[in-house]
Amino acid sequence: MSNAHEEARILGALGSTHGKGLVRIQDRLESSVGEVWSALTDPARLAVWYGDVEGELRQGGEYHARLFASGWEGTGRIEVCDPPKRLLVMTKTARASEEQAIEVTLASDDGTILLIWEERGMPVELVAAYGAGIQVHVEDLAGYLRGSERCDAEARFNQLFPAYQRLLEESSA
Numbered sequence: 001m002s003n004a005h006e007e008a009r010i011l012g013a014l015g016s017t018h019g020k021g022l023v024r025i026q027d028r029l030e031s032s033v034g035e036v037w038s039a040l041t042d043p044a045r046l047a048v049w050y051g052d053v054e055g056e057l058r059q060g061g062e063y064h065a066r067l068f069a070s071g072w073e074g075t076g077r078i079e080v081c082d083p084p085k086r087l088l089v090m091t092k093t094a095r096a097s098e099e100q101a102i103e104v105t106l107a108s109d110d111g112t113i114l115l116i117w118e119e120r121g122m123p124v125e126l127v128a129a130y131g132a133g134i135q136v137h138v139e140d141l142a143g144y145l146r147g148s149e150r151c152d153a154e155a156r157f158n159q160l161f162p163a164y165q166r167l168l169e170e171s172s173a
Helices: 003-008 033-041 043-049 124-146 153-172
Strands: 012-017 020-029 051-055 062-067 073-082 086-092 100-109 112-122
Touching (some): 012 153, 033 100, 033 124, 112 124
Antiparallel strands (some): 012 020, 086 100
């Protein structure tokens, strides 16, 4: 895969609901649903590709996380944990007055896993940045499942952000 193709590969859609931003990233992963689920819910595996996550990773459980790619740090509460299909968490930073939702769903499809990662509740003016950042997370997950290292998150974000800005402008027109 060439760099030009990789730069143009946009996995997301941007929108808003009830005055808040919404980002939906979709990708196909060549792995088993059990492997993907474990990579999303096992703290030791999360620590390789996503960030440091400590706490009770079960329905109703609360956790603290610090993400590698963005530096985001905050707390979360697991609202829905339906292995190996759906995970819904509510997150909050110390500075934020409102929670944001992260919902990940998995489905087996044609020998691959369809992953849908949706985040909602961010300020609308930040959806392009969230789109680029969430895509970095999803690409790091895919790379981890293939046995690759995390990408250079800052460089990849800088490649993706202009495309997500254009996507936002097109959806607003």
